[in-house]
């Protein structure tokens with residue numbers, strides 16, 4: 121079947137036709153929405169190619185070229201499109217289609233989220249609305265008229281500026297919108313519904329008064345304040361950092377409960393998963409607040425990096441996503457603790473992106489082969505893509521980078537371009553040669569650095585040798601080796617004084633020599649995580665302890681502690697009875713008592729995540745790792761009980777803190793709680809926190825402690841929580857998540873009951889992820905249980921989702937296709953489930969692509 125063949129970057133061809141304007145009319149109806157599209161089409165180039173439009177799940181009502189109505193014999197209609205053998209070079213094309221938003225559970229194209237209509241067109245959803253050249257390099261000026269019932273849908277929204285509105289017969293009304301900026305159809309949006317509206321305004325650096333509007337479900341107005349504040353901060357930040365100001369008179373955000381992803385940057389009309397808009401302290405955690413700020417900023421930043429300059433084709437996705445993630449990370453670092461933000465980025469990379477890079481779906485940040493584009497909204501394209509931009513920033517410096525951005529917009533504003541275009545602008549503006557650097561765009565896999573050092577006490581010389589290796593561990597060749605910025609510091613062991621430097625590794629192996637050292641210095645490598653690589657470097661425990669306390673770079677101080685903890689986790693995995701050294705207690709009690717930023721101390725006390733350690737141990741037995749984590753946690757809890765308890769109570773008593781301080785304080789208190797809760801007396805402590813908690817952060821920390829330790833009061837605590845929050849969807853999601861992460865042998869009976877719970881709906885992606893996704897990622901003890909029941913549970917849910925929402929199904933399958941990370945018996949069990957899924961009739965393209973990659 122043609123729809124199931126992959127596409128290749130190398131096959132890119134300019135479109136045979138362009139569309140300069142499109143005039144859309146939507147007559148909204150739950151099951152039969154009529155879409156009329158009037159387009160100005162022009163042939164590009166001299167060929168006589170037919171016009172081939174994309175279209176899926178559409179009912180075609182009529183096609184007209186200029187004033188001539190076509191009959192069915194004038195075109196070819198298939199399940200994937202409409203082919204018209206047209207002769208003219210320039211014509212007006214009118215197409216009328218009918219679609220069914222109500223039955224659209226895939227949530228691509230036009231669908232219903234609760235009572236509202238909304239659209240999602242990236243990557244290729246517009247073809248589910250009408251027949252079109254659904255590719256990002258076809259850019260048109262959109263005008264959209266929306267017609268719907270006035271009572272049910274008082275707000276009718278689309279991109280750009282409102283140009284007309286009025287009453288119609290039968291209780292209907294209409295609004296017409298015009299977006300002056302030519303755009304690809306993936307940035308088109310329409311929303312219709314009844315909302316509460318939070319209004320504000322922003323005066324840009326160019327003196328444009330912008331109306332800011334956030335639309336939320338009725339009753340949620342107060343919960344949009346943080347999103348609004350974040351939006352204004354993001355607007356100001358982009359003006360200050362990159363001199364980029366907003367370009368329309370209105371910026372709208374709509375929060376919906378049914379959404380496959382986080383949010384979408386449609387021009388002038390962002391559509392958001394409500395999870396990234398709604399918050400108040402009672403119902404949202406500090407992490408929720410942080411994420412809302414980040415996602416609001418991300419979508420806002422897309423207005424320049426994505427919308428004003430867009431992608432030539434979908435292989436270039438990282439052009440907009442890697443760059444925009446980098447921009448939102450920089451923003452979050454400026455608005456919060458830079459170091460703690462950076463640590464969070466690295467955790468995501470190490471626990472998830474590295475696994476993707478080592479798995480069957482590994483791809484370069486600019487993929488070369490794609491079957492289902494939705495499968496490429498990945499940690500690699502986004503997070504590693506951002507790391508690649510960050511390396512350019514490091515190599516060019518902030519100023520050189522800003523010049524590069526300016527040149528990029530000077531050259532490409534209003535165009536659809538490639539990753540190479542971006543890198544060339546960076547290189548030309550800064551005069552830094554990025555030729556070798558470009559290899560980052562075409563290599564997949566995580567590079568390894570092998571590091572060795574030697575000290576010559578006679579000559580007072582310190583030598584540092586770094587070699588680079590590919591994913592398989594082979595030394596890179598001169599033709600394949602990467603340009604890797606390695607920020608480092610040499611710390612004088614006696615004085616503690618450090619010397620910082622940027623090394624540029626450009627060869628398979630390089631040695632640097634440092635003079636005038638009386639004694640061997642301690643090296644802090646990869647400051648600020650200056651490259652997305654793994655480092656093999658056997659530093660002693662003592663050296664790591666020096667770094668934990670003395671490295672200038674906060675990331676390095678944290679990383680040294682993580683390395684130390686991972687080292688002992690490895691030993692415990694290999695030998696469960698391994699006697700952990702008292703030195704661990706000594707160093708971590710120093711950390712606890714050191715007067716650092718509490719948010720940072722909390723990070724230092726956090727054990728490496730399950731996924732991070734999985735990635736470090738070849739074919740790990742997952743249960744051995746679960747037990748190792750428990751043992752290490754128990755060991756530290758016991759050894760540090762007094763300082764942990766003192767710190768816990770000290771944090772709990774602190775008042776009159778600034779907003780930021782209060783967040784750090786809670787983080788530290790709750791990491792202490794997570795240790796103390798594994799010790800006798802946990803019940804009382806957790807119950808006390810639960811009853812005194814004044815915010816969702818503290819409540820969830822207590823409930824998580826209860827779930828992890830399967831405390832006797834768990835069920836009663838959870839039912840109290842449920843009665844309080846059953847009307848608040850985002851909190852109900854949290855309730856399902858905690859239930860799914862309970863450490864209890866009857867978890868599978870509980871999961872079965874939860875699937876039947878009246879508040880569960882597999883059609884709601886947030887809800888499905890809250891239960892199924894959380895079990896898979898937050899309950900490794902039972903997901904990986906020896907019987908294989910965990911894998912079977914996941915496969916059964918994926919099977920259901922395959923028919924309901926292929927995108928959600930395809931994201932949930934990740935841990936199964938990464939089976940090679942685990943021991944052979946787990947591999948067998950996972951493979952069994954993969955084969956069951958592969959044999960399903962009606963397998964979606966999304967799952968098929970991943971299953972074939974995994975099983976071949």
Ligand code: PHE
Pocket residue numbers: 240242243381382383384385418419422441497
């Ligand atoms: N472009 C969106 C973002 O990164 C993500 C997205 C992709 C949303 C596809 C929906 C569908 O901001």
Ligand code: ZN
Pocket residue numbers: 418422440441444
């Ligand atoms: Zn994005």
